[in-house]
Each structure stands twice: as structure tokens, then as C-alpha cells.
Amino acid sequence: MAALAYQTSLDFDAVVHEPVAREMPLRSTVGMAERRFTAWRGRSGRRYVASVFSITDDHALGFSDAVLLAVTAERQIIAARESGPFGIEAALTRWRRSVAMAGAAEIHIHLLAEDGLSRRAALLDLMPEV
Template identity: 75%
Template sequence: MAALAYQFKDDLFAEGTPPAAQEMPMRSTAALGERRFTAWRGRSGRRYVASIFAIADQHALGFTDAVLLAVSADRRIIAARDSGPLGIEAALTRWQRSVAEAGAHEIHVHLLAEDGISRRAALLDLMPEV
């Protein structure tokens, strides 16, 4: 199994530039009138499920130990960050304001990373290339 994953990763990056993360909407929520959840496929191929919040929704900033993704209207991640263990409100509010000015329309919150190392790995996998 590890050999297959390694081969897939080699093929994935064969062009030289890793592809950007891509949103993969969840089929199980397609029948709901409101989009509340989505999934992102990182450059590694790993899948990350996230809750969707409007850019101005302060609830998106209330989670601790979460991966926050600022998403544009054309469904691209324009910024990502770890909310941190304390959810430092002032820093998160500044980030929210700056990503809104940069064109973010939503904040997607990934809560399933179990620890700081997992959150860091998710951030590196999902962050846009600079």
C-alpha cells in the first residue's frame, strides 16, 4: 500500500509544480438546500472535510485547534492558518479582515486534525503556492 501511495505522489508531482488544492464538494450533502460542509483535496491527494462559514460570520473564528481556509468566490484557497489552541480573537479578526479585503467570500474550518503536527501538515498541503 505504501508503494502505491509513493508512486501516486511521484506521478502527481511529475510536472514539477505541485497542483493547487481543489475543492471536492461532498455528494452526501448535495441534497441539502444550504451548503454547510465541503471537502478539499490537498496537493498530496489527501481529503480534508470542512464546515463552511460566510466571510463575516464570527463563529468561524470561535474554534480552537482548527485549520482555517479563506476561500474566494471562484473556489480557490487564498489563505490558510491555524486558529491556535487559544483562538486569539484579535489576531483572528485581523486575519479575517485582511482575507476579506483580498477577495475571500467564505471561511472553511477543518476540525479533524488531531494535534499541532496534523494541523501543520494540513496547512502545508492546502496552502496556496506563493
């Protein structure tokens, strides 16, 4: 019995790193016809809530200080970037065009990172391995 408790304690303390980020849709939005929000689990196990936009929706490029995820119809992140403090429209438009050509169907916007360091950490945790 003591060995079982010891093993359980080790399992609880272990940090599991996923090979890729994966989508974990919000349970509260399952019944909705339109998906407006979702969540992603980073390789570290951390959860990131995001707003969902069609790749053609211009509102997706209007956020400053946000993490932008280019997502395929198969629910995979193919690119990620920070919008920057001013949301530089020309650069974001070029990025959107290139990820659309690469197969992105949606842009997911994570707005809850409070500062540049938090956004950089989210990017590193979510962006696909090269």
C-alpha cells in the same frame, strides 16, 4: 498481456501531486440548499473535510486548534492559517478582515487534525503556493 498488467501496477503505485488544492464537495450534501460542509483535496491527494462559514459569520473564529481556509467565491483558497490553542480573537479578526479585502467570501474550518503536527501538515498541503 503481461506488459499491460505491469503498466497498470505502475500507474496504481504512482503518487500524483496536484499543483493546487481543489474543492471536492461532499456528495451527501449536493441536494442541500445551504452548504454546511465540504471537502478539499490537498496537493498530496489527501482529503480534508471542512465546515463552511460566511466570511461575516463570527462563529468561524470561535474554534481552537483548527485549520482555517479563506475561500473565494470562485472556490479557491487564498490564505490558510491555524486558529491556535486559544483562538486569539484579535489576531483572527485582523486575519479575517485582511482575507475579506483580498476577496475571500467564506471561511472553511477543518477540525479533524488531531494535533499540531497534523494541523501543520494540513496547512502545508492546502495553502496556496506563493
